[in-house]
Amino acid sequence: MRWVVANWDQVVSLALNHVLLSVLPILLSLVLSIPLGWWAHRRRTARRVLLSGSGILYALPSLPLFVILPVLIGTQILDPLNVVVALTLYGVALMVRSCTEAFDAVDAGVRDSATAIGHSPGQRFRVVDLPLAGPPMLAGLRVVSASTLSLVSVGALIGVPSLGYFFTDGYTRSFLTEIIVGIVGTVVLALLFDALLVLAGRLLMPWVRATDTRREDR
Amino acid sequence: MRFLLSALAWILDPAHWAGPTGIGARLGEHLLYSLLALVLATVIALPLGLWIGHTGRGRAIAIGTSGALRALPSLGLLTFLAVALGVGINGALLPSTIVLAVLAAPPILAGAYAGVEGIDRDVVDGARATGFSERQIVTAVEMPLAAPMVLGGIRSATLQVIATATIAAYLGLGGLGRFILDGLPVRDYSQMLAGAVLVTVLALAIDGLLLLLQRSLVTAGVRAATGVET
Amino acid sequence: MTRRPVRLLAAGAAMLLALAGCATSNPTAGSSPAAGSSAAAGTIKVGSANFPESEIIAEAYAQALEAKGVTVERHMQIGARDIYIAALKDGSVDLVPEYTGNLLQYLDPKTTAKTPEEVNAALAKASPQGFTTLTPAPAEDKDSYNVTKQFSDQNGITSLADLSKFQGQLKVGGNPELAQRPYGPKGLTDVYGVPAGKITFTAISDAGGPLTVKALKDGSVDMADIYSTTPAITDNGFVTLSDPKNMIMSQNVVPMISDKVASADVKKTLDSVSAALTTNDLLAMNARNQGSEKASPAKIAGDWLKEKKLV
Numbered sequence: 001m002r003w004v005v006a007n008w009d010q011v012v013s014l015a016l017n018h019v020l021l022s023v024l025p026i027l028l029s030l031v032l033s034i035p036l037g038w039w040a041h042r043r044r045t046a047r048r049v050l051l052s053g054s055g056i057l058y059a060l061p062s063l064p065l066f067v068i069l070p071v072l073i074g075t076q077i078l079d080p081l082n083v084v085v086a087l088t089l090y091g092v093a094l095m096v097r098s099c100t101e102a103f104d105a106v107d108a109g110v111r112d113s114a115t116a117i118g119h120s121p122g123q124r125f126r127v128v129d130l131p132l133a134g135p136p137m138l139a140g141l142r143v144v145s146a147s148t149l150s151l152v153s154v155g156a157l158i159g160v161p162s163l164g165y166f167f168t169d170g171y172t173r174s175f176l177t178e179i180i181v182g183i184v185g186t187v188v189l190a191l192l193f194d195a196l197l198v199l200a201g202r203l204l205m206p207w208v209r210a211t212d213t214r215r216e217d218r
Numbered sequence: 219m220r221f222l223l224s225a226l227a228w229i230l231d232p233a234h235w236a237g238p239t240g241i242g243a244r245l246g247e248h249l250l251y252s253l254l255a256l257v258l259a260t261v262i263a264l265p266l267g268l269w270i271g272h273t274g275r276g277r278a279i280a281i282g283t284s285g286a287l288r289a290l291p292s293l294g295l296l297t298f299l300a301v302a303l304g305v306g307i308n309g310a311l312l313p314s315t316i317v318l319a320v321l322a323a324p325p326i327l328a329g330a331y332a333g334v335e336g337i338d339r340d341v342v343d344g345a346r347a348t349g350f351s352e353r354q355i356v357t358a359v360e361m362p363l364a365a366p367m368v369l370g371g372i373r374s375a376t377l378q379v380i381a382t383a384t385i386a387a388y389l390g391l392g393g394l395g396r397f398i399l400d401g402l403p404v405r406d407y408s409q410m411l412a413g414a415v416l417v418t419v420l421a422l423a424i425d426g427l428l429l430l431l432q433r434s435l436v437t438a439g440v441r442a443a444t445g446v447e448t
Numbered sequence: 449m450t451r452r453p454v455r456l457l458a459a460g461a462a463m464l465l466a467l468a469g470c471a472t473s474n475p476t477a478g479s480s481p482a483a484g485s486s487a488a489a490g491t492i493k494v495g496s497a498n499f500p501e502s503e504i505i506a507e508a509y510a511q512a513l514e515a516k517g518v519t520v521e522r523h524m525q526i527g528a529r530d531i532y533i534a535a536l537k538d539g540s541v542d543l544v545p546e547y548t549g550n551l552l553q554y555l556d557p558k559t560t561a562k563t564p565e566e567v568n569a570a571l572a573k574a575s576p577q578g579f580t581t582l583t584p585a586p587a588e589d590k591d592s593y594n595v596t597k598q599f600s601d602q603n604g605i606t607s608l609a610d611l612s613k614f615q616g617q618l619k620v621g622g623n624p625e626l627a628q629r630p631y632g633p634k635g636l637t638d639v640y641g642v643p644a645g646k647i648t649f650t651a652i653s654d655a656g657g658p659l660t661v662k663a664l665k666d667g668s669v670d671m672a673d674i675y676s677t678t679p680a681i682t683d684n685g686f687v688t689l690s691d692p693k694n695m696i697m698s699q700n701v702v703p704m705i706s707d708k709v710a711s712a713d714v715k716k717t718l719d720s721v722s723a724a725l726t727t728n729d730l731l732a733m734n735a736r737n738q739g740s741e742k743a744s745p746a747k748i749a750g751d752w753l754k755e756k757k758l759v
Binding site for chain 1 (some may be wrong): 221243279285286288289290291292294296297300301303360366377380381382384395398399401407410411413414417421422425437
C-alpha cells in the first residue's frame with residue numbers, strides 16, 4: 001500500500017494513458033462494424049469474407065501486429081496510433097460477428113410489417129433493424145471493451161505506456177505489489193467501462209428492460 | 219506484402235525447421251502448452267457448466283466470474299503468477315498453463331450451460347416422467363443434446379488458447395512465441411511475422427479439425443431433432 | 449436467440465443481452481491518444497531501454513533538462529537497442545542513455561577497439577549521421593557472465609577462457625537478444641572456443657533481473673548474463689568470469705542525442721550529469737530500485753540529482 005501511495009502519480013498517469021488508448025478502438029469498432037455487419041447480413045459472399053477474415057485476424061498474435069504496423073501504415077515506431085489501429089482491428093474482428101448475428105436475429109415478420117406500413121428501406125433500418133439489433137450488439141461491445149482494456153497492456157512490450165508497464169517492470173524486478181496494482185487497475189477500468197456501456201444502453205434503449213424480465217423467467 | 223513474403227520464405231527455409239529450436243520442435247511445444255491448458259480448463263469448467271445448466275443454480279455467479287476473468291489481462295496474470303509462485307524458469311510451465319486455462323474456462327463453461335439450458339424443457343421433463351434418474355438425464359439426455367454447443371465452447375477456447383500460448387515464451391519457455399519474442403529485440407520482422415503466421419495457421423487448422431469433429435459427433439437423430447446448425 | 453455455437457464471443461455474452469443498450473456517446477472521449485506523437489518545438493523526447501537502470505539514467509537526463517527549463521517528453525522502456533536506435537532514427541525520441549562498447553559494436557560490428565579511449569574515439573566516428581554521443585560518464589555497466597561459487601569451484605572456472613575445458617552441456621541464460629549479440633553464445637564459440645553444440649541458450653525476458661538470478665541459483669542455467677551493476681551479483685556471491693580477450697567491450701554510460709536538439713546548453717547539462725555519474729552510483733540506484741524500497745526510477749534519479757547538486 002505504501003508503494004501505491006508513493007507512486008500514485010505514476011499509477012494515475014498510466015491509467016489515464018490506458019483509458020485514452022482504449023476508448024478510440026472500442027468506439028471505432030462499433031462504428032465500423034455496424035455497416036460491415038449489415039453488409040454481411042445482407043450478402044452471402046460478404047458474410048463469408050468478413051466472418052472468416054475476422055476469424056483469421058482474431059487468431060493473429062497481437063505483439064507482431066503492433067510491431068509491424070509502422071511499416072504498413074507509415075507511422076513512427078513509438079506512435080500510440082499503432083496500438084490504436086491494431087486494437088481497432090481486433091475490436092472489429094469481434095464486433096462484426098456480433099452485429100451480423102444481431103441483424104440476423106431481427107424477426108422477419110417485424111421487418112415485413114415495417115415495409116407494409118410504408119417505411120422506406122432507410123427508415124426501416126433506422127426504426128426497426130437498428131433498435132432491435134441494439135441489445136445483442138451492446139452485448140458484443142461489452143466483450144470488445146473488456147478484451148481491448150486487457151490487450152492494451154501488451155503495448156508495454158513495445159514502449160507504449162499503459163498499466164501494462166507495471167507488468168513488465170514488476171516482472172523485471174520480481175515485485176508483486178506493482179504487478180497487482182496493474183491488474184487491479186485494469187480490472188477496475190474494465191468494470192468502469194462496462195458500467196458506462198450498460199448505463200448508456202439503458203438511456204438509449206429504455207425498452208430493453210421489458211425483455212429482461214422475460215428472459216430471467218426462462 | 220513484402221514482409222509477408224519474407225516471413226513465408228523464413229518459414230520455408232529448411233534450416234529453420236530442424237533441431238531443438240526449430241519450427242518443428244516449437245510447434246510441438248506450442249501444442250503441448252495449449253493442450254495442457256485446455257485439459258485443465260475442461261476438467262474444471264465442463265462439469266461445472268453442465269451442473270449449472272442442469273440445476274439452473276449459480277448461473278449469475280458463473281456469468282459474473284466469466285466476465286471478470288475476461289477482463290484479467292493475460293500478461294498481468296502471467297507475470298503475477300510467475301513471480302508469486304516463485305517457480306523460476308524451470309517451473310514456468312505452471313504459471314503459463316494456469317493463465318491459458320483461465321482464458322479457456324469461460325467459453326467452455328458458457329458453451330456447457332448454454333447448451334443444456336437451450337434444451338427444450340419438455341424433453342427433460344419427459345425423460346424424468348419415464349423414470350430417468352437425474353444422473354441419467356444429464357448423461358443420456360442433456361449431454362448428447364448439448365454436445366454441439368459444448369464443442370462450440372471448446373473450439374472457441376482452443377482458438378484463443380493457441381493464439382495466446384505465445385506468451386509462454388515471455389517466461390523463457392518455448393513454443394511459437396519464441397520466434398516472436400526473439401525477433402522483437404533485434405527487429406527481425408521476418409522471424410516475428412513467421413511466428414505470427416505459424417500461430418495463426420495452427421490455430422485455424424486446429425479449429426477446422428474441431429469443426430469436423432463437432433459435425434461427426436452430433437448424431438443424425440440429434441441433428442434432425444434440434445435443427446442445430448454447426 | 450440463435451442456436452449457433454458461441455464462438456469468438458466468449459463466455460456468457462449472449463446471456464447478457466438483457467441489460468444491453470447502444471453506446472454512441474462516451475464521456476471519456478474527447479482527446480485522441482494519437483496526438484502526443486509529434487512534440488512541440490523545443491521539446492526533447494527522452495527514451496530509455498527496457499531495463500530499470502536505463503530508465504533511471506534517462507530520468508536523470510530528463511529531470512536535469514527540466515531543471516534548466518527544457519520541456520521533456522518521456523518514452524521509457526522502449527525495448528532493446530535495435531528498437532530504440534530505430535526510434536532515434538525515425539524521430540520518435542531524441543535522447544537515450546547508451547553504453548559505449550555495446551553501442552559501438554552495434555554500429556560497427558567489425559570494430560577492433562578495446563580500451564575505453566579506443567572505444568570512445570571509434571564511437572565518435574561511428575555515430576549515425578545526425579546523432580552525437582556526448583562525453584561518456586565514468587560510470588561503467590556491462591554485460592557480465594556469472595556462475596555460482598559452487599560451479600566455479602567444482603569445475604575450476606573463473607574465466608571465460610576456462611569454459612572450453614568444461615565437459616558437460618553449458619546452459620547459458622540471458623536476454624532473448626543475447627542469442628544474436630557478438631558477445632553471446634556466438635562469441636563464446638568464436639572468441640573462447642566453446643563448441644556451439646555444447647551451449648544451450650535459455651532466453652529470460654527480465655533483463656538480467658531477479659528471475660535470471662534465480663535461474664542461476666537453482667541450477668536452471670550454469671551461467672547467466674547479468675549486468676555488472678546488479679547488486680544481486682555480490683549479494684549471492686556469484687563469480688563473475690573474467691574476460692581476458694575483451695569479448696565484452698569497455699562500457700561507459702553515454703548520452704546519445706539527436707543533433708536537432710543538442711544545443712550548447714543541453715550538451716552542457718548532460719555533460720554535467722555524466723561527469724557526476726559513477727559506477728557506485730549505479731549500484732546504489734539499482735539497489736534502491738530492486739531492493740526492498742522499490743523506488744521508482746523518477747524518484748531515484750531526482751534524489752541523485754539533488755545529492756550531486758545538479759538541480
